[in-house]
Amino acid sequence: MALATNSPADSKTLLAKYYNLPQPEDKIQVMYVWIDGTGENLRCKTMTVDREPLRPEDCRLWNFDGSSTGQAEGSNSDVYLKPRAIFSDPFRGGKNKLVLCETFTYDMKPHATNHRFQCTEVMEKAKEHEPWFGIEQEYTLFDTDGYPLQWPKNGFPAPQGPYYCSVGAGKALGRDVLEAHYRACLYAGVEICGTNAEVMPSQWEFQIGPCEGVSAGDHLWMARFLLHRVAEDFGVVVSFDPKPMPGDWNGSGAHTNFSTKAMRRPDTGLKAIEDAVEKLSRKHAEHILVYDPKQGMDNRRRLTGLHETSSIHGFSSGVANRGSSIRIPRQVAEDGFGYLEDRRPSANCDPYQVIRMLVQTTCL
Ligand code: ADP
Ligand code: MN
Ligand code: MN
Ligand code: MN
Ligand code: MN
Numbered sequence: 001m002a003l004a005t006n007s008p009a010d011s012k013t014l015l016a017k018y019y020n021l022p023q024p025e026d027k028i029q030v031m032y033v034w035i036d037g038t039g040e041n042l043r044c045k046t047m048t049v050d051r052e053p054l055r056p057e058d059c060r061l062w063n064f065d066g067s068s069t070g071q072a073e074g075s076n077s078d079v080y081l082k083p084r085a086i087f088s089d090p091f092r093g094g095k096n097k098l099v100l101c102e103t104f105t106y107d108m109k110p111h112a113t114n115h116r117f118q119c120t121e122v123m124e125k126a127k128e129h130e131p132w133f134g135i136e137q138e139y140t141l142f143d144t145d146g147y148p149l150q151w152p153k154n155g156f157p158a159p160q161g162p163y164y165c166s167v168g169a170g171k172a173l174g175r176d177v178l179e180a181h182y183r184a185c186l187y188a189g190v191e192i193c194g195t196n197a198e199v200m201p202s203q204w205e206f207q208i209g210p211c212e213g214v215s216a217g218d219h220l221w222m223a224r225f226l227l228h229r230v231a232e233d234f235g236v237v238v239s240f241d242p243k244p245m246p247g248d249w250n251g252s253g254a255h256t257n258f259s260t261k262a263m264r265r266p267d268t269g270l271k272a273i274e275d276a277v278e279k280l281s282r283k284h285a286e287h288i289l290v291y292d293p294k295q296g297m298d299n300r301r302r303l304t305g306l307h308e309t310s311s312i313h314g315f316s317s318g319v320a321n322r323g324s325s326i327r328i329p330r331q332v333a334e335d336g337f338g339y340l341e342d343r344r345p346s347a348n349c350d351p352y353q354v355i356r357m358l359v360q361t362t363c364l
Contacts, residue, residue, distance in 0.1 A: 008235040019092070026050045029096040031089060032062055032081050033225050034103055037070020039113050039293035040240065040348045042225050052095040059083040059099050071103065071111060079111060080104040085218040090184040091229065098188065100222050116217060119352040123213040126363040129260040132339070133216035133355050134193065134209030137223065138252035138347050140244045141174040141202045142237040148202040148245065149174045149236055157201045160250065164199045173202040174236065181206070181223075181230045188226060191219045199250040199308075209257065210339075217351040220254075240348040242292065243301035251302035251309065252347035258358050259339035269337020276340060276362040277317045277326050283361045284315040284325065290353040292346035299346045310343065 030053060031046045045064065053059045066072025066079035083099035103111035110117035123131065141149040150173040151157055166172045178195055185192040185206075195206045206227075208219045224240070231238045243251040262272035280287070292298035296312065303312035310316050310325045317326040319333045325344050332338030345354045 008233065012233060023094055023096075028052050028094075029089070029092050030059055031092075031096075031098045032059075032083065032101050033098055033222070034064075034081055034101045035113055035221065035350070037066075037113055039115075039350055042221070042228065043069055044225070053086060053097055053099075056083040056086050056099060059086070059097075062101075066103075066111075071113060072105075076106055078106055080106075080108065084116065085215070085222065087188040087190060087222055090187040090226065098222065098225070100218055100225075115350050115352040115356070116214060119217060119356040120214050122356045122359050122364070126359045127213070129262070129359070129363045130212060131355070131359050131363065132210040132212055132259050132264075133351075133358075134207060134211070134257040134339070135216060135220050135345075135351055136205055136207045136253070136255040136257070137220060137240075138198055138203060138205045138254065139227065140200065140239045140241070140252060141177060141204070141231065142239055142244075144235060144237060146237075148200075150202060159248065160199050160201075163197060163201045163203070166197050171201070172197050174204070177227075177231050177234050177236055178204050178206070180233070181227050184226045184230055185223055188222065190223050190226065191215075192223060198252075200245065203250065203252065210259070214352065214355070216355055220351045242298050242346040242348060246301075248307075250307045253302065253309070253343060254345040254347050254349050254351065254354070256342045256345050256351070256354050256358065257339050258342060258355070258362075260363060263339060264337055266335075266337050269335070270333070273328060273332070273338070273340050277328075279362050280326060280342070280358075281315045281317070283357075287342075287344065287357055287361070288312060290357050291344050291349050293348060293350060298348060299344070302346060303344065312344075 028049050029046050031044050033044045036043045062081045063078045065077050067074040067077040071079050081101040083101050085100040087098045089096040089098050102116050103114045162171050191211050193207045198205050228238050262268045288296045303309045305311040308322045316324040318324040319328045320330040327341040
């Protein structure tokens, strides 16, 4: 009888036996997670500690070989990891943890790809505004052959229309990944507030928030990590590319919903939202530069003015308008307070850059 080691399902059945072994009380696994040199991919590695860490400060400074992640030269390759946010590990369970880290160079300066550092400084300056963020993360599932999950291998599925918020075989492609990820996030302590099937087949969305300040970025990055990790179990690949399939197929964004204390108040709400939109209208190009990891080159493929996007070349805003840069949700316009939605960030954006820029432009 052959050992089916290449089958993910068989492999997971075998693995369950080892996960079920009792784990010594004083041996806790802590997985350190960080953003690599691409600014969009994640890396991880694990250490054993003798006590359960409850706060990021309970986890010690660590390091990794930056020459293997596009983050350092081989001759001076150590990059430091500083834990900043801690989550329960839904894969190893028990007291085991996941810690999201910032990266620092050998001389303890924030690494060029560490956008959390500056984001934290800006949020600190703006803290009396109490900025909240809710981010809608769109993504596409792929087979390991690089073609979208369950698309016919020699052609295309039926045109867009039936897939958004769909139910049923042949329409909701890859739902198991979404469901597993949702529960993994809830277990971990990630502030996930909803999910839906998207417009392109095999495209999905989850939402994070509302979270205050820099924590919005922490929760989104950890949710992305969990999604890659869950999809790995299913033998499926996650793409955050903003336009994974050229042609008449929707791209993927990371709509960023944003409010300040004044925007959330019935007496000042709409005025504060309108003031923020006015300020944003004057900084369109600066925002586009940090709304994807390639200074706008990625978003250029997505923000065409078609497929529920605005053109990358100009700023626009409107109530309930999904073809504008900034949308004010219908309910918010009716209530007279709430939040605004910036529809421009690319699905592969660094949320620390996006929320930092929003606060810098509208609050400081
Ligand atoms: P859409 O209609 O654009 O698809 P979603 O329901 O997908 O909207 O997402 C709405 C997002 O708005 C969620 O991430 C939620 O956390 C966020 N949100 C709700 N209220 C606020 C608020 N006051 N400030 C910031 N974000 C908010
Ligand atoms: Mn080694
Ligand atoms: Mn949405
Ligand atoms: Mn969406
Ligand atoms: Mn949206």
